Amino acid sequence: MARISIISPCFNEEENVEACYAAVAKLFAPDGPLVQFEREHIFADNASHDGTVAILRRLAAADCCVKVVLNSRNFGPFRSNFNALRYATGDAILVFLAVDLQDPPELIPEMVRHWQNGIEVVAGFRANREESWALRTCRHIFYRIVNTLSDFEIPEGVGEFQLIDRKVWEVVVRRRDQYPYTRGIIASAGFKRLLLPYTWQARRRGLSKNNLLQLIDQGMNGIFSFTSAPLRFCSFLGLGIALLAVLYALVTVLLGLFIPHLAPRGTLTIIAALFFFSGVQLIFIGMLGEYITAIHSQVRGGPIVVERERINIDQSQSVR
Numbered sequence: 001m002a003r004i005s006i007i008s009p010c011f012n013e014e015e016n017v018e019a020c021y022a023a024v025a026k027l028f029a030p031d032g033p034l035v036q037f038e039r040e041h042i043f044a045d046n047a048s049h050d051g052t053v054a055i056l057r058r059l060a061a062a063d064c065c066v067k068v069v070l071n072s073r074n075f076g077p078f079r080s081n082f083n084a085l086r087y088a089t090g091d092a093i094l095v096f097l098a099v100d101l102q103d104p105p106e107l108i109p110e111m112v113r114h115w116q117n118g119i120e121v122v123a124g125f126r127a128n129r130e131e132s133w134a135l136r137t138c139r140h141i142f143y144r145i146v147n148t149l150s151d152f153e154i155p156e157g158v159g160e161f162q163l164i165d166r167k168v169w170e171v172v173v174r175r176r177d178q179y180p181y182t183r184g185i186i187a188s189a190g191f192k193r194l195l196l197p198y199t200w201q202a203r204r205r206g207l208s209k210n211n212l213l214q215l216i217d218q219g220m221n222g223i224f225s226f227t228s229a230p231l232r233f234c235s236f237l238g239l240g241i242a243l244l245a246v247l248y249a250l251v252t253v254l255l256g257l258f259i260p261h262l263a264p265r266g267t268l269t270i271i272a273a274l275f276f277f278s279g280v281q282l283i284f285i286g287m288l289g290e291y292i293t294a295i296h297s298q299v300r301g302g303p304i305v306v307e308r309e310r311i312n313i314d315q316s317q318s319v320r
Contacts, residue, residue, distance in 0.1 A: 003038040004028075004112060005090030009081040010056075010099045011046040011074060017055050020099040021066065024108075028065075033109040042067045043099075044084035046074040047308075060311045068311035075305045081160065082180040083305040086173045087313055093169050095182060096160030103161040107198055111163040120168050120191040124161035127197035158195065159183055165191070180304065 006024055010017055021041065026032055028039040043056050045068065053070060060066045069084050081096055092115050097103060103124060111122040160182050164172070171189045172182070 001036070001038045002092070003040055003090040004034065004092050004094065004108075005040040005042065005088035006094040006097050006108075007042050007044065007081060007084050007088065008097045008099050009044040009046065009077050009084065010048065010052055011077075011080075012048045012050045012052060013099045014048075014051040014055060016099045016101065017043065017052055018059070020097065020101060020105075021059050021063075023101060023105040024097070025063070025065075027105060027108055034112060037112070038090075039065045040067065040088065040090050041065060042069065042084050042087055042313075044069045044071065044080045046071050046077070046080045057311065064312055067313050068309075069305075069307055069313070070309040070311070072306040072308045078180055078182065079304045082177075082182055083303075083307075085169075085182070087310075088169065091166050093164055093166070095162050095164060095172075095186070098161075103159075104198055107196060108163070110196060114194050114196075115163055115165060118192065119194045120165040121186060121193040122163040123158045123186075123193060123195050125195040125197045126157040126159065126199075128199040158187075162186060167191075177304075 008017075008020055024039065024041050027034045028037060029035065043059075043066065045053055045056060047070075056066075056068045056070075060068050067087065069080075069087065071080055071083075075083075085093070085095060092112065094108060094111070097105065097108075107124060111124075114122045162183070164186060168186065168189060168191050172185050175185050177185070
């Protein structure tokens with residue numbers, strides 16, 4: 001019997017985690033659309049301090065198909081999800097199912113059907129979003145930037161809600177990255193892909209754990225992880241500014257020689273140039289800092305997540 005693995009990271013989701021478990025279990029029930037498949041639901045808890053862990057322990061004790069990874073602290077959703085993904089044993093793996101059910105579990109059977117027909121990456125496409133205009137606009141700008149700068153395309157509206165074949169999973173989990181941007185890793189791997197449109201629903205219970213700073217951090221990670229274009233842009237921009245500065249200097253010298261009374265005395269020019277070039281340098285240093293920080297983290301190595309406990313997971317099963 002083929003197995004479907006589903007990964008659900010969570011943090012302080014006591015209001016949602018049981019509903020997520022029930023929605024998935026219903027799909028694999030005797031009267032469900034996925035009855036012919038074996039279920040594996042892996043929850044990755046990021047050191048919740050509410051009742052989430054107690055609920056997960058209870059679910060795992062009653063259902064051996066539920067597996068739980070308890071982290072020693074909050075390592076963020078990307079690291080936690082990627083670490084749990086490495087424990088998947090299914091023939092097909094749903095990379096991410098949010099416990100708040102903003103991504104609909106009802107779409108999973110259709111994903112599985114396309115996978116059975118030979119599609120290796122079945123990606124949920126958020127055709128509509130129940131969110132503010134400002135957030136939609138920011139996401140649109142982010143995807144335009146990433147797809148313009150990178151060598152491959154991450155379709156706008158595609159997140160980690162993707163069903164991937166085992167061979168794709170093998171490629172993804174072999175990636176050694178201290179801050180894995182999973183949707184980018186999947187997109188860079190290639191393979192045959194299909195997009196399934198759906199409506200990304202507003203959260204019904206509880207509060208989102210992603211604040212603005214975390215969203216910015218995740219977005220910058222996506223940009224700097226898969227392209228060196230920002231550095232090249234800085235090089236070309238710096239060269240262009242230097243040429244303009246030389247041209248301006250020549251014009252100033254000519255004005256001073258031939259039209260002395262029109263030549264500027266230079267005070268305002270020097271001040272403007274000082275602040276302008278200082279700002280440009282800070283931008284360039286900041287971009288270099290992003291790459292150096294990523295390199296530093298990668299060189300130092302170590303586990304992307306420190307686990308406190310695993311439940312219903314074979315302790316001899318090593319993380320790749």
